[in-house]
Amino acid sequence: MLYHDFSQFMTTHIQSPQARCILALSGGIDSRVLLHLLARYVRDNQCPAMAVHVHHGLSSFAERWVERCREWCAEEGLPFQVAYIQFDTQGKGLEAAARQARYQALEHYIDEGDLLLTGQHRDDQLETFLLALKRGSGPKGLSGMAASMPFHQGRLIRPLLHCARAEIEAYANTHQLSWVEDESNQDTRFDRNFLRHEVMPLLVERWPHFPQAVQRSAELCASQEALLNELLQERFQAALQPDNRLSVRCLLDCGEAVRAQILRMWFHQFGHQMPSRVQLEHISHQVLQAKSDANPRCRIGNHEVRRFAGYLHYIPVYADISDWQCQIKFNHPVELPDGLGTLTLAKGALLTECATEKQVEFGLDKRCLSMPLWVSFNPEGLVASPVGRKGRHKLKKLFQEYRIPSWQRRRMPILLCGQQVIAVAGLFVDEHFSGSDYELIWSTDTSALAHQCQNWDV
Structure with a gap:
């Protein structure tokens, strides 16, 4: 049943015979099952595919994971690549920094029309929803993860998003698959692990259909967000310049709620960290409405919003090279x-x-x-x-x-x-x-x- 659903999903999303399927293979049970499913689909449909393992260097077992992934890809007959990365946690937590660095590394493998496959499932969606709720997110954050979304020159797809973790485990056991266990997944100091091990079992025990209900809520929030964006698209395009500057005058002509949504649409197109409500308010009041001779800014992760010559600019935080x-x-x-x-x-x-x-x-x-x-x-x-x-x-x-x-x-x-x-x-x-x-x-x-x-x- 799982392979049947996976096959239908892939057939729907593959738009061209030349499109490659790039699997983000961590070696955990989710991506290991996805590797098995993808290899079966490739044999049945003859589509080009490969797997990429991102080596963070965070675990003492990292080299062992690389070799296991290499062995599994050889068994399944899929090409295998390793992306070695280094990253810092400036301005964000370890989880967020590692995730951002991982996706940046995967971008290098995605050409026009390619598909990046990741192994998130319904239980991951529940965790994402609860984390967004903890942050006080609006419809955009509460919409969780999309089954398909633009990514670099192609698309990121999540074929297992509507599957429960139990279904994935059952498939792995039925096909006698092996996988690696990341020891950090048991560390409840990380918010996602705390939810997975301490909170979600209580919620599901009390309300067995809670994950499905959250999935519906996430889809409704995504629908509302899409509606907002559609209604404001004309205003957004009027404010947006060809080089991605945003007109201050157009923003100041809007009410605060509309202005905040247009700013979210602006940030979304960069594919970077979405600002918090406090940061949006800072941009709206201190940056947008600063005096013409001021030099206002708002830092968001490794980027910042700056105002110059009647426009907002979203730029990297540059290194100081004054002494060079x-x-x-x-x-x-x-x-x-x-x-x-x-x-x-x-x-x-x-x-x-x-x-x-x-x-x-x-x-x-x-x-x-x-x-x-x-x-x-x-x-x-x-x-x-x-x-x-x-x-x-x-x-x-x-x-x-x-x-x-x-x-x-x-x-x-x-x-x-x-x-x-x-x-x-x-x-x-x-x-x-x-x-x-x-x-x-x-x-x-x-x-x-x-x-x-x-x-x-x-």
Whole structure:
């Protein structure tokens, strides 16, 4: 019966013969049963599939789990991959951090149209619902896990979501499957384990159909959330810009309830952590309604909401690279920190060879190369005279005039000779060093942002 339901589910969700099925294989009983079911389905239908095990390194048995998963995939005839990850728990608990890192690792295996299979079942849905209830969630949180949802370039599907844990255990025993037991699953210091071992048995003993009732409630909440989103879609699209900025004016024209829902819709499209009610209120009151010369922000996990030039931006929390410095020489690309690309001093002829790259070019006089040059990201105390401007101006003032967002102002490479600014990559060359002998080339997507910023409305 379980395989019949699984087969029907898969046939419904596979939209193309080329779509691959990628199984997230932890090695626990749920994903082990899913591996067995998927292998049977592949043999019956000849669809491409593979399994991926994410190695967190949290358990002393992690290497043993890798080998067991490898053995089971070999027995079932499915390709097997291991994704090794490291993560930190800054701003979140261990469970949440591990889950986020796991899904980020799995994204690398999902191409357009592929399906990621995970093993959550009805009892997991009950736990998720109760955790959302504990957090005081609204319809979005209480809708729990969806049987199918967009994921990266494909979709994430949960074929066992309507199955009870008891059904999965019965299937595993009937087919004499083995699996691994994660010792951390018994640790009731974790909220989910506490619910699983201490709370849910009491609820189900008192009300045997409680899991099914919760499943119906979750589906009703999902339906209400979908209705809200449909009704507000026109307003949301009016506020949303092509680069995912959100119009402050459009948001302030809405009532608080509508504004909060539009913000939730905005966060949902990023696929990251959803803000709490307190965070939404902070965005609505402190960030949206801040004075025009303020620099408000609201941190949500590893990202933050910032306001600039009449729009909300959702950006990563960047590392502080103000103290970074590196000498730069002719035709020797400098690798910039924190994924900011490369900076190169080159002759103009190089530009035709690199025409397809996203880059910003500036002309420099050959006198520059007679001095030791450095790259820095700290504008503190520096002044410059951009070509076409009269007088010398502090970089802080120039960044404001060029409408560079505050969070980008210490992420733009500054070319220096001592404390003399030669150029700011992406913005200008100092008039005393302007020429046509060499080019300053910043090869990175971020450099395009500098020019875009100049066209934003204040």
